Amino acid sequence: MTAVLRAEWIKATTLRSTWLTLLGYVVAVAGIGVGVVASVGDVEAAQPDYDPGTIAFYGLNFGHVAVIVLAVLLTAGEYARKTVHTSLVAVPRRGAFLAAKLTVGAVLVLVTAAATALATLLLTQAVLGAPGVSLATPGMLRATVAAALYPTLLAVVCMAVGMLVRDQAGALALLVPFFFLLSPLLELVPVLQRAAVFLPDRAGAVAVRLHSRPIDVFGPVAGLGILALWAAAAALLAWWALRRRDA
């Protein structure tokens, strides 16, 4: 298994696109977070329903586009380049191949997202000044950890979808509109919002907030748990399909 992990690590890290998408994530999350705080931070902070987590990590939604692109390049990208044939000839145990691929992708996103979450918190609160919070503020440490775990688990969901769809354009056309537009919009539809919060990204977003909203039916830890269940279910489905299908 270590051999397979090393191989997937070399594959992921020798592609420039991996580093570019991770850089895109950092820029989107930290940049948009700082931008939002700098422009409307003081106004928002004066609102009665102000949530420091939501505002500081406002860029997460945009960062997810980078997460989706990375996840699709690492998975469906193998099919686009036919390198999946080479991969499966080298590693015929498909479960090990998939597990190594998901692990490497998740580790890359986790490390990047954790560093980005911390930097974003520090930068946004410095810009905010007096109303700013810190890791010592109750719930803020948890929200920051969530801001690292949420994109990581979402990456697992997206990598699994990439392995299932096996087509870069198809996977992107499915994932980007869904997580960037559809899912956040569903949360705004009154009759659907209590169901919509169970969607992978919405459940993860709950964990980044400091305060629960009226529509929330579960807390932050449960939110991450629900997202983890989505990730596990998607990975299992991808494994089942990978074992059954011709490469």
Place this chain on the structure above:
Amino acid sequence: MIEVRGLTKRYGEVVAVDDLTFDVPEGTVTAFLGRNGAGKSTTLRMLLGLDRPTAGTARIGGRAYADLERPLRSVGALLDSSAAHPARTARDHLRWLAASNALPAHRVREVLDLVGLRSAAGRRVRGFSLGMRQRLGIAAALLGDPPVLLLDEPVNGLDAEGIRWSRAFLRGLAADGRTVLVSSHLMGEVAQTADHLLVVGSGRLLADTPLPAFLAEHTARRVRVRTAQPDRLRGLLLAAGATVTRDDGALRVFGVDAAHVGAVAARHGVPLLELGSDGRSLEDAFLELTAATREAAA
């Protein structure tokens, strides 16, 4: 030793590989021949565990490929030259392959030297010519120094220089005592290096024979005969056990010699306009062999 038993692959109604059974003995170079779409690649993909057979088994050294512990140490495969990521350098492509099978890192340098890609090792595959990609594919196949090699169309699309190179390379592999199964739709190309021939058409095995026997059987006795009663003569010759194909007004007869054709015609009073036998190339033999089954299948 490669053993294929009753191997079959169906895609819905289409039968890509139809009940193939053959062995590739140790230490031989076996050419796996057939037209494009004859089922060669599908067979190799099933041997490598990429495609699941509808029926039958394909084993290498007594085991299914997917059960091999470090497969690159046992089997080297060249599938298609595009199977390296264009944005990765040649060296990085080989590095991850070596890592996946816990092969020592120095093998990467060795195979790069072996195929003459040392100076291009740090370049991205995107900028490689087809010939260079093919060399990289062969380097990847040799990474684990495997005793068995499966090469799918290694000379396809190569220029004259590349073809000469890969021919010499194939001979070298054979001289090392490796077991090589090399597929091609160009018979002449691989026949020069092969010990044994497997010919497939429409997914079925048409010939499984040593090269000299194939040459003796298929290239020597070919008769060309022209008559005013081609249908009648064809029927008579078929009844005599010959194989007959039509060739713009004339008949081509296999399996019997010219004297035999003349005797049959004389015995039944069929006037002949022309009778002769001519030698022909391996390529002709191959084309006619595969053409015959195409008619049979239609």
